[in-house]
Amino acid sequence: MLEKRKPIAVGEAVQRVMEFAFQEKIEVVSLQQAHGRFLAEDVAADQDVPAFDRSPYDGYAIRSVDSQEASSDNPVAFKVVGEIGAGYVFEGEIGDREAVRIMTGAPIPNGCDAVVMLELTHTFEEDNQRYMSIKRSFEAGTNISYKGEDVQKGAILIEKGQYINPGVVALLATFGYGQVPVFRKPIVGVIATGSELLEPSDSLQPGKIRNSNAYMTIAQIERAGATFKYFGKFSDDLNLCIQAVEKALQEVDILITTGGVSVGDYDYLPAIYEAIDAQVLFNKVAMRPGSVTTVAARDGQLLFGLSGNPSACYVGFELFTRPIIRTAFGNKQPHLRREQAVLNADFKKPNPFTRFVRANASYENGQLVAVPSGFDKSSAVSSLAEANSFIVLPGGSRGYEKGMQVVVLLLEDLQGSEWPWGNIEKSYKS
Ligand SMILES: Nc1nc2c(c(=O)[nH]1)N[C@H]1C(S)=C(S)[C@@H](COP(=O)(O)OP(=O)(O)OC[C@H]3O[C@@H](n4cnc5c(N)ncnc54)[C@H](O)[C@@H]3O)O[C@H]1N2
Numbered sequence: 001m002l003e004k005r006k007p008i009a010v011g012e013a014v015q016r017v018m019e020f021a022f023q024e025k026i027e028v029v030s031l032q033q034a035h036g037r038f039l040a041e042d043v044a045a046d047q048d049v050p051a052f053d054r055s056p057y058d059g060y061a062i063r064s065v066d067s068q069e070a071s072s073d074n075p076v077a078f079k080v081v082g083e084i085g086a087g088y089v090f091e092g093e094i095g096d097r098e099a100v101r102i103m104t105g106a107p108i109p110n111g112c113d114a115v116v117m118l119e120l121t122h123t124f125e126e127d128n129q130r131y132m133s134i135k136r137s138f139e140a141g142t143n144i145s146y147k148g149e150d151v152q153k154g155a156i157l158i159e160k161g162q163y164i165n166p167g168v169v170a171l172l173a174t175f176g177y178g179q180v181p182v183f184r185k186p187i188v189g190v191i192a193t194g195s196e197l198l199e200p201s202d203s204l205q206p207g208k209i210r211n212s213n214a215y216m217t218i219a220q221i222e223r224a225g226a227t228f229k230y231f232g233k234f235s236d237d238l239n240l241c242i243q244a245v246e247k248a249l250q251e252v253d254i255l256i257t258t259g260g261v262s263v264g265d266y267d268y269l270p271a272i273y274e275a276i277d278a279q280v281l282f283n284k285v286a287m288r289p290g291s292v293t294t295v296a297a298r299d300g301q302l303l304f305g306l307s308g309n310p311s312a313c314y315v316g317f318e319l320f321t322r323p324i325i326r327t328a329f330g331n332k333q334p335h336l337r338r339e340q341a342v343l344n345a346d347f348k349k350p351n352p353f354t355r356f357v358r359a360n361a362s363y364e365n366g367q368l369v370a371v372p373s374g375f376d377k378s379s380a381v382s383s384l385a386e387a388n389s390f391i392v393l394p395g396g397s398r399g400y401e402k403g404m405q406v407v408v409l410l411l412e413d414l415q416g417s418e419w420p421w422g423n424i425e426k427s428y429k430s
């Protein structure tokens with residue numbers, strides 16, 4: 001049994017977890033299913049884009065040399081010798097003062113080197129022949145989208161590990177990826193423990209509370225990009241919990257439990273880890289909230305014992321579980337993005353341990369400004385909805401004042417940070 005708990009630094013705890021980073025696994029999905037996934041190989045351009053010189057406008061393709069004498073006093077007429085829409089190729093040859101009617105996206109006919117926008121032309125017919133005239137000259141290259149002007153063949157366009165956003169989907173489609181290799185999502189199991197727990201649609205009863213952690217954690221798992229599997233809530237019964245954990249471990253890559261990690265009579269997590277022969281990596285971290293966060297490993301699987309207190313559970317997930325999920329996606333920056341911000345409110349609580357204050361960070365006059373998002377206790381649920389960041393307040397101080405420069409960790413920024421964040425636990429004053 002775990003008796004004495006010695007807190008370790010947050011940085012040390014993160015490192016112990018990261019040593020269990022996954023072997024990346026790859027699967028192939030259809031392009032329609034690729035959004036929100038992480039690309040498992042570099043995408044190189046195997047063709048130029050555009051693949052041929054093309055017209056960016058509806059108008060007439062001409063040889064610029066034929067337009068040189070045109071002016072408002074001296075319109076020059078061109079014989080219209082053909083028409084070409086997007087998707088077709090003009091096969092003919094064009095001669096002196098001849099033009100081809102061309103649509104946006106159509107390839108520039110051989111011999112032509114400029115496109116005149118339709119609005120700048122006048123058309124007429126003579127002897128059943130169509131003509132168009134212009135009142136000014138055009139340089140060679142006017143209104144031509146050149147082959148390769150967007151992307152040149154051979155360029156690396158997207159690197160392995162990149163999050164697939166709608167723009168990446170467009171590139172994948174452009175380069176022929178009907179099927180896309182992506183990193184497999186780890187399956188993260190969730191078990192809530194506590195005899196006090198009701199499910200969200202249950203009516204409240206004396207002494208009971210609704211289980212918010214399981215659903216919050218499920219949402220965090222999805223935000224991190226993984227798949228969840230919910231095994232339900234279990235009352236504080238050691239044998240039931242051991243069975244539930246064993247069963248869940250057969251079906252998941254990572255298992256999260258919430259609650260039962262402290263020192264209460266019914267806090268069974270330490271006993272569960274012992275019973276299933278899991279190796280505890282740490283069971284106390286010098287942080288608030290989430291000091292009780294416990295992580296264990298068995299046969300390469302990680303078990304996250306997150307706190308029952310909602311804010312502590314939330315913070316434990318973001319600091320320790322999220323980066324493990326992100327490394328499974330080949331992400332070299334799996335940790336929350338670190339930024340500097342101005343603290344926009346006094347924070348007068350003494351800080352024995354490094355504090356991760358749920359906060360709202362936004363730009364004001366080009367400066368990132370962070371303000372605590374509500375009630376600051378590890379039991380708080382109300383401060384989470386508005387939180388898009390954590391303000392990091394290193395331990396060993398009696399409080400912090402409005403206007404100070406602080407480190408913030410951004411929760412919703414897809415572009416993470418590398419480890420180390422830098423020593424975020426170091427006092428701001430020294
Ligand atoms: N004597 C000590 N008591 C406590 C210590 C300590 O060091 N010595 N640590 C405190 C700290 S810090 C925290 S954080 C909590 C952690 O407790 P547990 O993680 O063991 O969680 P529980 O005791 O099961 O529950 C704590 C709290 O959270 C509520 N809860 C539990 N599950 C859920 C859920 N799924 N959804 C919403 N809320 C939940 C539960 O009812 C309790 O109120 O321990 C301190 N105690």
Ligand code: MOO
Nearest residue numbers: 289290291292378
């Ligand atoms: O684990 Mo607790 O969150 O330090 O309050």
